[in-house]
Amino acid sequence: MPKKIIEINNLDYSYPDGTKALSGINLDVLEGESIGIIGPNGAGKTSLLLHLNGILDGKGSVKVCGLQVEDKNLPFIRGKVGLVFQDPDSQLFMPTVFDDVAFGPMNMDMPKNKVLSAVEKALGEVDMLKAKEKIAHHLSFGEKKRVSIATVLSMNPEILALDEPTSNLDPKHRKNLIEFIKKAKLTKIIATHDLDLVLKVCSRVVILDKGNLVAQGASCDILSNKTLLEAHELELPLSLPENL
């Protein structure tokens, strides 16, 4: 039985203006699992991801790799959870691709030679080694998305948390990204509207709606349940096999 890598118990979070973003979330993620978090706009998907490495700090308990997400554990936890933001212009803030990918490892105080090899390896994995010295503004959107993932891969995380990884991507880049996510041997948590992506990549699906966890189960069960999906402003994935 794989161990629990993330344990979320009774998590509540409200935005500073009082809007409830998450209420009473209970979720366990097993090591090596791929989980899709789906739900309509404003359901709380991104807020949930931001709790995984302590960017947001709600009421309740979030444990990552057995450690409570709290200030003293943050340096360790942030090395374990690779969080990729939806907008690559937020994710890529350093002058060159190299500096961006090296940013995480440098903060983890890796020695110089290890940083160099981690950067090479991470860029190689997303097939962006050729862009090492480029500035982010010169990259295409698809390239920026790939480099964004490399920026966390270089930290050698155990969990990859992706926020809308396929949004705004053309079909070719989307396909490449899905292949990459499939291949990555990490625990994956993907918050998205792209239900076809979830169907291809995730074994388990969680539906969030208005900050509540309303359903969870095997991808094929949840994503073929038309009534459930439509009740939460979602629809059947287009690539769903007819016989499901």
Next chain:
Amino acid sequence: MHHFYIDEYSELKSPLHRFDPRVKIITFFSFILFVIFTSPHSYFTFLLYGCVLCALIGLSRIPWRFVLVHSLVIIPFVLMVAVFIPFLKKGQIAGAYSFGSINLTITYDGIAVFWNILVKSYLSIVCVILMMASTKFTHFLRALENMRIPNIFTMILSFMYRYVFVIADELMEMRQAKEARSIGGTKWFHTKVLANMLGVLFIRAYEKGESVYLAMCARGFQGAIKTIDRLKISGFDIMFSCIIFAVLISIKIFAG
């Protein structure tokens, strides 16, 4: 999106481009000091400095037009600061003009000061343009970090370089969205819309700043950006710098 880049010719191959950015900054900064400490009446010396700069521009293969156009940027500033000096400085009168009740006199000393400011600022700006245009901005930033310039300045420059184009894109998109819906309207109405757009742009820039900060925290940022020093000073850098210094010192000794 196409934008003008301060370092658009930094990819060329020339000895000046190969020059280590730290040595380059020191050399060019010294060049500016040599220019500044030249007596205003040493016209021949200024000419020699100009020739050295021309030789360096030729060597760098940066188009002359680029340097010339960008060097003109300094002229309005110099004029703004210095145009009244010939009229205000006391001394031997070179000419007097009378406009009704206003009498203006130009003095030789005033003209000398004006010339001094003009020629020194022009040579200095050409120096800076040559330095910036032949260096990748990212290398320039790394050199500054390496030269112990406070982290906060290099961070500001680095973020500015990264995001100025993102913000410019946002503004352009907003303008296009406005144009697409603009039918008629008074000038005053459009001015008000522009003010609103700037407000929205400010909020978006602020929000972008917030999310960038969160993305930094998510990757373990603890208050100081750490970068890897990947610059190396070679024998070529030392030699090239020595040649420039030798030329500058010779000019100083022989031409004054």
